[in-house]
Amino acid sequence: MANILSARVLCRCVYIILIVLITDAKSNVVFQPSYLVTSGPRLSAFLLGNTSGISLTLSSLSRSNPPGRLPPPSCSEDLTQWVLTQELVGKTTVRVQLSLNRSLLLCGNNNDTDCCPEPLCVLETLRVSACLGNTSQTSLLIQARIYAQVFPTEPVSDNKTVIPNQVYRPLGSCSCDLTVGACDVRCCCDKDCSPEALKLFQGQCLSGAFGGEVSPVPDYLCIAQSAENAPDWFPFLCVISLPENNPFLGLFYEGDTITPKPRPSFQRPVLSAPLPTHIYQQGDPIFTISDQYFTIPQNSLVGQCVDNAPVAFLKNFQAQCVTRLLSCPTGPPLQTTPTELRVQVRDGQGGVVTVDVTDKMAVDLRPFVASPVAENGRLLCENVTLALNYKFFWKGNGLTNITLTRILGNVLSASVGLTASYSVVFLNGDALAQPNSGNPGYQVGRPVIGGIVDTLGNRTVIQRTPVNLWKPVSSGLCASEGRIVLFGENSTAGCLLPVSLQNLTQCSLLSQNVASLQRALSTATHIARNGDPDVLNLTDWLNISFVELNSNQPVGGGIGICSGIPSHRHIHVRSIVTEVVGGLPQREIQAVEVSDHVSTWKFECGGGDPCLEPTGIQTFPVTSSITFTDISINTGPPKTRFQINFTEYDCDRNDVCWPQLAFPLTRYYTGESYSLSLAKGLILVFFFIAASILGTPWKQIRQAWRSASL
Numbered sequence: 001m002a003n004i005l006s007a008r009v010l011c012r013c014v015y016i017i018l019i020v021l022i023t024d025a026k027s028n029v030v031f032q033p034s035y036l037v038t039s040g041p042r043l044s045a046f047l048l049g050n051t052s053g054i055s056l057t058l059s060s061l062s063r064s065n066p067p068g069r070l071p072p073p074s075c076s077e078d079l080t081q082w083v084l085t086q087e088l089v090g091k092t093t094v095r096v097q098l099s100l101n102r103s104l105l106l107c108g109n110n111n112d113t114d115c116c117p118e119p120l121c122v123l124e125t126l127r128v129s130a131c132l133g134n135t136s137q138t139s140l141l142i143q144a145r146i147y148a149q150v151f152p153t154e155p156v157s158d159n160k161t162v163i164p165n166q167v168y169r170p171l172g173s174c175s176c177d178l179t180v181g182a183c184d185v186r187c188c189c190d191k192d193c194s195p196e197a198l199k200l201f202q203g204q205c206l207s208g209a210f211g212g213e214v215s216p217v218p219d220y221l222c223i224a225q226s227a228e229n230a231p232d233w234f235p236f237l238c239v240i241s242l243p244e245n246n247p248f249l250g251l252f253y254e255g256d257t258i259t260p261k262p263r264p265s266f267q268r269p270v271l272s273a274p275l276p277t278h279i280y281q282q283g284d285p286i287f288t289i290s291d292q293y294f295t296i297p298q299n300s301l302v303g304q305c306v307d308n309a310p311v312a313f314l315k316n317f318q319a320q321c322v323t324r325l326l327s328c329p330t331g332p333p334l335q336t337t338p339t340e341l342r343v344q345v346r347d348g349q350g351g352v353v354t355v356d357v358t359d360k361m362a363v364d365l366r367p368f369v370a371s372p373v374a375e376n377g378r379l380l381c382e383n384v385t386l387a388l389n390y391k392f393f394w395k396g397n398g399l400t401n402i403t404l405t406r407i408l409g410n411v412l413s414a415s416v417g418l419t420a421s422y423s424v425v426f427l428n429g430d431a432l433a434q435p436n437s438g439n440p441g442y443q444v445g446r447p448v449i450g451g452i453v454d455t456l457g458n459r460t461v462i463q464r465t466p467v468n469l470w471k472p473v474s475s476g477l478c479a480s481e482g483r484i485v486l487f488g489e490n491s492t493a494g495c496l497l498p499v500s501l502q503n504l505t506q507c508s509l510l511s512q513n514v515a516s517l518q519r520a521l522s523t524a525t526h527i528a529r530n531g532d533p534d535v536l537n538l539t540d541w542l543n544i545s546f547v548e549l550n551s552n553q554p555v556g557g558g559i560g561i562c563s564g565i566p567s568h569r570h571i572h573v574r575s576i577v578t579e580v581v582g583g584l585p586q587r588e589i590q591a592v593e594v595s596d597h598v599s600t601w602k603f604e605c606g607g608g609d610p611c612l613e614p615t616g617i618q619t620f621p622v623t624s625s626i627t628f629t630d631i632s633i634n635t636g637p638p639k640t641r642f643q644i645n646f647t648e649y650d651c652d653r654n655d656v657c658w659p660q661l662a663f664p665l666t667r668y669y670t671g672e673s674y675s676l677s678l679a680k681g682l683i684l685v686f687f688f689i690a691a692s693i694l695g696t697p698w699k700q701i702r703q704a705w706r707s708a709s710l
Contacts, residue, residue, distance in 0.1 A: 029054060029130055031096075031140040038144050041100035045140055047086075047130055051094050054130050054137065058084045058098070061125040073129045073136035082126065096128060098142070106148040116148035176206050279397040280313040280348035286392075286399075289344040289352055296388065297321055297333050297422050307333055311424055313348075314394065318423040325411065325418050328381035334420060336385045341404055348398035355390075355402045362386055362409035364473040368419050369411055384411045387421045394426055437487060438531025441578060441586025444488035448573070448589075449533060450524025451541060462535045467571070468522045469493040469624045478622065482521050485571070485626050487531075487587070494623035501616045504603050507562035514622065518569045518596065521624065527573075527592045547595035560603035566596040571626040590631060 029049035036043055047054070059078040061070060081102050087095045100122065107115035126142040174189035183193035188205035217224050222238035280286070286294040298309035298319045305321035321333075329335040338357045347353045362368065368386045387407040393400045411418060427435070437446035451462035468482025470493045478495035485491075497517070503510050526541040533540040549566060572593045577585045601620050663669055664677045671677075692698065 029137050031128070031130070031138055034138075034140060036140070036142045038142060039146055041104060041146065042098070043142065044095060044097045045128075046089075047094040047096055047138075049092060051088075051092065053132055054094075055132075056084060056086055056096065057129045057131060058082060059127050059129070061127055070127075070141075073127065073139045075129055075131035075134050075136055080126065081122075084128065096140070098126070098128075100146070104146065104149045119148050120145070121148040122146040280394075280399070281397065282312075282314040284313045285310040286313055287346045289346060294343065294345055296390065296424060297420070311390075311392075314426050316423075316425050318421070320419055320421050323418045323420065325381070328379060329384060332385075333388070333422075334385050334418070335383075336388075336406070338406075341388075341406065345399065345402060347400070349396075351398075353399050353402055355404050357404045357406060359406050359408060362407050363479060364475060365409050365411065366475075368409060368421075369417070379412070381411045383408045384418070385420065386411075386418075388423075389421075390424045392424065392426045394428060436532045437528075438586065440530045440532050440581075441588055442487045442531040442575070443584065444486075444587075446487050446531060448485045448487050449528035449531070450522065451526040451528065451533075451535070452523060453525065459536065460538065462526060462533070462538070462541055464535070465524050466522070467524050467527070467626075469626065470495045470521065470622060472496070476619070478517075487573075488628050490625075490627050492623060492625040494621050496619035497622050498617050498619050499601065499603075501560060501603050501618075504560050504562050504601065507564070510562055510601075511565050515566045515596070517622065518566060518624070521569070527589055529588050530586075542589060542592060545591065545593045547593065549596055549598065560605070561600065562602075563600040564598045565601050565620075567599045567601070567620065567622050568597040569624045570595050570597065571624070572629065573626065574629045574631055576631045587630075 029047060029051060032046045032048055036045060047056075055075075057075050057077045058080055059074060059076065060080050081100065083099045083101050085097045085099070087097070089095050103114045103116075104121055105115050106119065106121075107117050122144050123146075124144055126144065128140040128142070129136045130138050174187065174191070176184055176187035177190045177192070178184055178187075179192075181192060183197050184190050186201045186204055186206050187193070188198060188202070219225075220237075220239045222235070222240050224238070225234060288294050293308075293310040295308040296311055297305055297307050298317060299321070300306050300309075305319065323334065332340065338359070341355055341357045343355050344352050345355065365386075385406060386409045387405075389405040389407075391403045391405075393402070437443060437449055442448075448467045450465050450467040452465055454461050454463040466482075467485040469485060469491065471479045471481065471483040472493070472495035473479050476496045478497060483493055497514070499510070525544055527544055529540050529542055549564075572595070573589055574591045575587045575589045578588045579586050603616070603618055662681075664671070664681065667674065669677055
């Protein structure tokens with residue numbers, strides 16, 4: 001018994017070892033799908049798994065094999081009429097494509113050998129084997145059944161369909177012939193009816209304008225219903241007409257030319273030849289000097305991106321195109337040069353404008369690239385075009401200038417998702433002119449207009465410059481450009497500034513550098529009083545009042561500690577409402593004050609005592625804020641002593657207003673018509689008088705009167 005148990009245990013161990021060996025011998029690759037049936041000259045499949053060291057071979061299976069049995073997979077290459085190609089689309093994915101390398105035309109009377117002698121041109125079974133060395137790991141079976149292509153011998157017109165003259169003649173020679181190869185009863189024009197069959201219904205043939213097919217009598221004819229089942233009103237409303245006057249006869253009158261309707265197509269649309277115009281109208285395409293469309297990548301209706309989409313006049317748009325980078329781009333739109341972008345465009349007034357290109361490097365790549373961090377095995381693609389932002393300046397029916405801001409960046413390739421953005425904005429006026437923030441006063445939500453004094457010849461002018469707050473990037477660090485301040489919107493913004501331990505040993509220099517950064521954030525020294533200032537009129541501008549810091553305040557505090565750092569800048573804007581134009585209040589700035597607030601920066605040291613390393617870096621916040629204050633102007637008459645002392649009767653300071661008890665009876669009440677409010681008021685007065693007469697006081701008066709008279 002013990003020998004039998006030992007034998008069983010030994011057999012199980014050997015079985016498990018064999019399974020492990022067989023599993024390790026196989027490579028983890030598979031075809032998807034593993035079996036294909038094709039009726040066309042091209043097909044594709046995918047090989048998934050660890051494809052390193054895998055080679056593909058193509059072989060044709062002979063028809064002499066027994067039914068239901070296939071020869072074992074082989075790694076030997078056969079000579080076939082198919083071309084095998086492969087393309088790496090991912091780390092573990094290979095696209096396998098097969099293309100038929102022969103003609104599918106049906107052989108004619110010529111002596112051409114590259115043709116199909118029979119309609120069934122290709123009928124064979126193929127096998128694609130994925131081999132590791134000389135061992136087949138997996139295979140793909142393909143059954144091809146392809147017929148020859150037959151083309152019409154005469155040219156076919158695909159533009160128009162001509163219908164011949166059909167006056168009293170049906171489209172079919174015998175419309176009652178409904179059954180193929182059989183005689184239809186009472187259809188005397190049926191060619192399938194023998195003379196003996198026609199004699200059976202010779203006197204009862206179907207007649208009418210339809211070539212033997214009888215159409216039903218319309219219900220509105222007087223002969224359609226008999227007197228027994230017709231309603232009583234039918235004789236008064238029915239139509240007296242011959243049954244031959246059928247409305248279906250209009251289908252067979254004089255024919256006409258019918259243009260076929262366009263049908264949906266999966267082919268790429270072909271743009272018609274552009275027709276340049278002398279002036280531009282809204283929606284017209286913009287043309288280049290070579291009479292071609294001015295194109296920019298845009299999103300189509302199905303969400304895909306079209307690289308060469310025309311730009312329409314006065315049509316703003318913003319598009320984002322996602323591209324998977326397998327290698328560095330070599331052409332537009334992701335790889336462009338300033339020469340290619342400086343296109344000469346027709347201005348619509350007989351002249352030409354050239355696109356002015358300005359390049360900027362992207363500080364943060366996260367809005368454009370999924371994973372901008374460097375990894376091993378990736379190729380660095382330099383100066384990739386990440387964004388193209390166009391500004392078209394127009395006036396009347398033409399263009400005055402075109403500016404382009406191109407954002408570049410260094411991107412790592414190898415299956416990286418790149419999101420490129422494209423935008424077009426049309427601005428009215430000249431490129432040198434800047435949009436206003438109101439007319440004449442400021443409007444809430446429009447940018448605050450700043451300026452610096454400049455000299456133009458013998459005149460002093462104000463050069464416009466924006467007023468900015470700090471703008472962080474996605475990593476929290478400070479961006480090179482700030483966020484524009486909008487009028488009437490209180491806001492606070494900040495970002496992180498990297499500072500090393502060595503910088504904290506020089507507190508005075510660090511304080512000066514932070515102050516310089518705060519000043520460089522907004523260089524404006526003047527603020528426009530209203531939203532439409534004149535750069536030549538200094539009375540339209542206000543001087544900005546800067547509050548100086550106390551220079552005697554100490555800036556040091558110990559190792560890794562600096563006090564008196566101007567890390568926060570506050571802007572206080574005071575404004576008033578001067579007038580109301582079109583229901584919109586017009587605001588004017590009266591004063592602007594800029595002040596800095598200091599804080600203490602301390603380098604945080606961990607358990608490893610990093611304060612001893614001068615190369616340690618830590619981020620500290622720098623912030624900026626703006627506050628808008630409305631100055632109220634009281635233009636009403638001064639309050640009387642009664643309004644000051646008896647505030648309970650002041651309607652502006654109490655919810656209950658006794659002086660306006662009869663307000664619904666006045667002309668100022670607009671809740672309903674004056675006549676209706678007057679009628680309701682008189683009804684209330686009537687009820688009040690009736691209640692007074694019938695109430696207790698009048699009852700006592702009547703009793704006293706009666707007692708006095710008695």
